[in-house]
Amino acid sequence: MFKRFLAILIARNYEFTRDRSALGWNLVFPVLMVVGFAFVFSNDNPTLYKVGVLNESSSHPLQTLEYLEFIPYDDEQQAMLKLSQHKVDLVVSGQSQQYWINSSSANGYIVEKLLLGEDTQYQKGVIDGKQIRYLDWVVPGILAMNMMFSCLFGVGYVIVRYRKNSVLKRLNATPLKAFEFLSAQVISRLLIVTAITSGIFIACNFMFGFYMLGSYLDLLLIAILGTASIISLSLLIACRSESEEFIGGMLNLVSWPMMMLSGVWFSLEGSPDFIQTLTKVFPLTHLLEGARAIMLDGASLMDVWPNVAVLCAMTIGFLALGSYLFKWQGHAR
Numbered sequence: 001m002f003k004r005f006l007a008i009l010i011a012r013n014y015e016f017t018r019d020r021s022a023l024g025w026n027l028v029f030p031v032l033m034v035v036g037f038a039f040v041f042s043n044d045n046p047t048l049y050k051v052g053v054l055n056e057s058s059s060h061p062l063q064t065l066e067y068l069e070f071i072p073y074d075d076e077q078q079a080m081l082k083l084s085q086h087k088v089d090l091v092v093s094g095q096s097q098q099y100w101i102n103s104s105s106a107n108g109y110i111v112e113k114l115l116l117g118e119d120t121q122y123q124k125g126v127i128d129g130k131q132i133r134y135l136d137w138v139v140p141g142i143l144a145m146n147m148m149f150s151c152l153f154g155v156g157y158v159i160v161r162y163r164k165n166s167v168l169k170r171l172n173a174t175p176l177k178a179f180e181f182l183s184a185q186v187i188s189r190l191l192i193v194t195a196i197t198s199g200i201f202i203a204c205n206f207m208f209g210f211y212m213l214g215s216y217l218d219l220l221l222i223a224i225l226g227t228a229s230i231i232s233l234s235l236l237i238a239c240r241s242e243s244e245e246f247i248g249g250m251l252n253l254v255s256w257p258m259m260m261l262s263g264v265w266f267s268l269e270g271s272p273d274f275i276q277t278l279t280k281v282f283p284l285t286h287l288l289e290g291a292r293a294i295m296l297d298g299a300s301l302m303d304v305w306p307n308v309a310v311l312c313a314m315t316i317g318f319l320a321l322g323s324y325l326f327k328w329q330g331h332a333r
Contacts, residue, residue: 226287
């Protein structure tokens with residue numbers, strides 16, 4: 001028994017090491033992740049409080065203090081909305097010498113004391129607003145992350161396994177076209193993921209009562225569009241690969257940056273502009289931006305039409321390119 005076990009163990013190790021693509025991804029991918037984390041989280045001066053600044057060109061007393069993050073706003077109404085939702089701790093205007101706090105914000109109380117310690121001439125304004133819990137903000141990210149992994153790995157691995165086991169070779173002998181096959185894969189996974197995610201959301205909403213200002217139908221539609229785009233991306237990644245190890249590395253290369261840089265766990269508001277620009281290439285970013293705008297800001301699909309347009313374009317583009325590059329059979333044997 002041990003000899004059979006040892007023979008299989010050695011054979012499997014040979015198979016992995018001889019697959020240069022899989023070996024390369026397993027060596028390079030961790031290095032890329034470490035470098036990426038070191039670059040993104042290299043800030044040695046973490047901020048403790050967020051302050052919204054109206055009329056950024058004017059000076060204000062808080063700008064001399066450390067460990068505060070200043071977020072400029074040109075629209076006073078938008079700044080007040082962020083303050084009411086506890087996304088910033090205080091809003092200050094150096095031009096009018098005014099500041100505003102949320103009456104239910106503990107952080108706002110501390111920043112107010114810091115401001116008045118620097119200048120007592122500022123006039124106080126108080127607004128009220130239902131606090132958005134971290135749970136309300138993060139739940140779209142959690143559900144979207146689960147959808148992402150289910151779409152990427154649930155579709156990509158299946159396609160590669162079909163190709164490796166010659167299932168696609170048999171299908172190729174039928175009149176079935178590549179676009180028809182891939183479209184069926186999209187619809188099948190879309191129905192499954194949408195049904196499961198909707199059930200989870202309904203159950204959790206019943207237990208926790210999420211902060212919801214927009215339409216549930218709009219939220220469902222943006223979720224469907226986001227799911228379809230991620231499924232199409234998975235099909236594009238798996239359209240030619242025959243190695244399960246290689247496809248695993250490719251899917252990890254796509255999924256982990258999306259999970260860390262699309263705003264799943266923390267807001268990217270106030271981060272460097274090039275980071276925010278980089279995140280726009282991920283379908284998960286547009287899914288989360290649209291879902292959070294609908295839930296937390298009361299936006300409609302028309303209000304988030306840029307995100308809707310990008311998700312539709314990504315779905316069509318990924319599916320069309322995947323159909324064009326799709327390979328029914330693996331290497332000739």
